[in-house]
Amino acid sequence: MTNKSLDPTWIGALRENESAEPCLLYWTIGSDHGPLPNAMTIEVFWRLPVHGDGRAIRAEQWNRGDYSPQRKHPHPYARTGVRRDGYTYYDHLSQIVRAAELTGFDGAWIPQSPAGEEPLVVAGALAREARRLTFVASLRAPLISAVYAAKIAVSFQRLSGGRLAWNLVTEDAEERPWYGRTFSPTEQIARASEFLDVVRGFWNDAPFTYRGRYNEVENGGFSPPLQGESLPRVYLSGASPEAAALSARQADVYVLPLARVEVLRAQIARLDALSASHGRTLRYAVEADVVARHSDDEAWSDVRRRWEQATQKSVPIAVSVEQTEPLRSVEDLVAGKNLWSGFGLVRPGPATGLVGGYVELADRLAEYARAGVATFVLSANPHMEEAYRIGEQLLPRVRGQVSESTREAV
Amino acid sequence: MVQFHWRIPVHGDKGDLAKPTYTRGTWGPLLEGNQTPGLVAGRPDGNPYHDHLLEVAKSAEIAGFDGALIPSFPDSEDPWVIASSIARHTKTLRFMIAYQPMWFDPLYAAKASASLQRLSGGRLLFNIITGGGGPQQLWWGDRIAHDDRYVRTTEFLDVFKGVWNGTPLTYSGKFFQVKDAVLPEPLAGQIFPELYFVGSSDAALAAQGKHADYDLTHLEPIENLRRKFARVRDLASKDGRTVKPAVRFNILARPKAEEAWDEVRRAWAQVDWDTQEARARARGRGDAVGSSRALPARGQRVEDLIVEDLWAGFGTLGSQGSPLGFVGSYEQAAERIDGYIREGVRGFILSSTPALEEALRIGEEVLPLVRGSSPTFQEARTG
Secondary structure (H helix, E strand, C coil): CCCHHHCHHHHHHHHHHHHHCCCCCCEECCCCCCCCCCCCEEEEEEECCCCCECCCCCHHHCCECCCCCCCCCCCHHHCCCHHHHCCCHHHHHHHHHHHHHHCCCCEEEECCCCCCCCHHHHHHHHHHHCCCCEEEEEEEHHHECHHHHHHHHHHHHHHHCCCEEEEEECCCCCCCCCCCCCCCHHHHHHHHHHHHHHHHHHHHCCCEEEECCCCEEEEECCCHHHCCCCCCEEEEECCCHHHHHHHHHHCCEEEECCCCHHHHHHHHHHHHHHHHCCCCCCEEEEEEEEEEECCHHHHHHHHHHHHHHHHCCCCCCCCCHHHHCCCCCCHHHEEECCEECCHHHHCCCCCCEEEEEHHHHHHHHHHHHHHCEEEEEEECCCHHHHHHHHHHHHHHHHHHHHHHHHHHHC | CCEEEEECCCCCECCCCCCCCCCECCCCCCCCCCECCCEECCEECCCCHHHHHHHHHHHHHHCCCCEEEECCCCCCCCHHHHHHHHHHHCCCCEEEEEECCCCECHHHHHHHHHHHHHHHCCCEEEEECCCCCHHHHHHCCCCCCHHHHHHHHHHHHHHHHHHCCCCCEEEECCCCEEEEECCCCCCCCCCCCEEEEECCCHHHHHHHHHHCCEEEEECCCHHHHHHHHHHHHHHHHCCCCCCEEEEEEEEEEECCHHHHHHHHHHHHCCCCHHHHHHHHHHHCCCCCCCCCCCCCCCCCCHHHHEECCEECCCCCCCCCCCCCEEEEEHHHHHHHHHHHHHCCCCEEEEECCCHHHHHHHHHHHHHHHCCCCCCCHHHHHHC
């Protein structure tokens, strides 16, 4: 069997199918003629760098945007004064979104970061600059009224043709949150649960009346002009039993921390059982920084070079790696085949990511897909150039692999 | 400096004032010839109503308006979504988000606002609405009593303003408590959005003295306006601040006054009174003081609704914005605006139907005739 992902006519046919259907699109893997029964569908999102970007893997060294206080020489991308030259960081984000759309990603994942741009604003600003990408906006349930979140969402769905999704962030280990209020993990879960109850009721069951612990609504719900839009798909995460229980009841997609495939397989089995007890079926996602090069060797030597740059003592950095962690070598941080857990030490976000050659990483992603992961949230610095690299080099190989394995299974 | 804003029609628009229903947007029936978003002649065309709203915003910008008011209603588009989009697709136009303090946590509101300022180069304003109460307030999930809502508004802005420049804030209020809240760099320290306040009650005016830049009033006969402006001045000066009066009204202007009145009469003859009365019954009443006024009734003529040189039937014609508005020639309209400027008005929010065509007309034909309160006004406007 040939690897169809490398056949340009096949890709061409796929693209034509995509343009024929302007709404949310998932690759249908495994068939040239539409979905096979039980065909595996995967979606791949590109994570937007809402708090700065650059070639380095270390946040303090990013030169695109004005998010790194230690930066001495402002880079053109650092300009944020519309009054000065009309250029803003949103222009950079816009380029990244366009790159992700052109290279075949399904959506833009917009993280919630204290010092970063606000996901709802980013999504609203950029939705019209992409034709088919889904925008996954991350938000915290306690910080926004459920009714108002539903209102924003329905307007966004009308603007974008139903391309909004929500990543509802529920767990937070921060001792002193920037927003000055503390919600225990239990309260966050309870609020997220009510939030989703209210949103669903408001969306689907007008007139909607609700009395909860945190929300009270009377005769709510959208009037006919706003009805008929699709509810944003809900992404949830969190390792605690409460978070898992919430996901089993309320999530469309459960986001797992990246780990070895055996670990993920066990977690997926557990969540499958839990959601089945509510009569539901979950999709699963992983989020990963990716260093992909022509070969494993090339990728690892790139990581070594960038790790050295990130940890050298002469670099003026706000919080040095040396102070928080004993200095470790790249090898010490290897967490499995093509897995590396150094990312979390040098920038905010998930600890573990993928490092390797295109062929090897395609193997890893296909393994995850076979283990039940259907959504991949990928990210790499610098985000625009790497969107092209990963979109062109890695994604077609993953598609091909998942396609073949599905055929074998059928 | 006087600001002119144009009102964005967030829940429908119509190409002809005389049509009984909206013909642009999903708020009217699906009929042949209606610019129904997503449908042209019954077929999907992929254009949402937002594309029309962006056309209105761009027209207002080109016609010389300083900004655009984006109101918010239960059945309207949402102002944050529209503002993010307008910010990206216009160059100089400012945008005023209608906002109720219960929608976001104050820190989250500060973050989202700062992010919008970075996107737009500081073009955000707020129309702070404390909420009209009644059934609509319960629709929003808000059960707080009238006077308490103003306490909440003040507290919200205490926190919102308190963290804006990046200083850690600890605050203990009745509705909001934060400890060491801090808006992180580089979000902190953007241009602070100007605040338009709405409210007529004593509680409202007391609340706005502390934070408002403008007091926004629906148009009223001039004596009422003078009384309101004086109350605003007195209450605000207790806090040592100046709150500038602003008014909002519908405006229908034509080269000759008679042409404008002909347009009103043509539309008035088409009013569907059965629907009007059903809607009035369904609306219910809140506890807002400013908006509790009588509606026009069946059998009244255009002339019966003339109050001084203003006309009270715009709401009945489905022209969004204030029920009371101006009808007349371009020169008369400019004189009326000049009159308000002499009374101290420093902010105008104008609306008309159709929103797009009239934004260009008012911007091109009326605003250039406005002289303001001093001969240097034109330089101030254009410089």
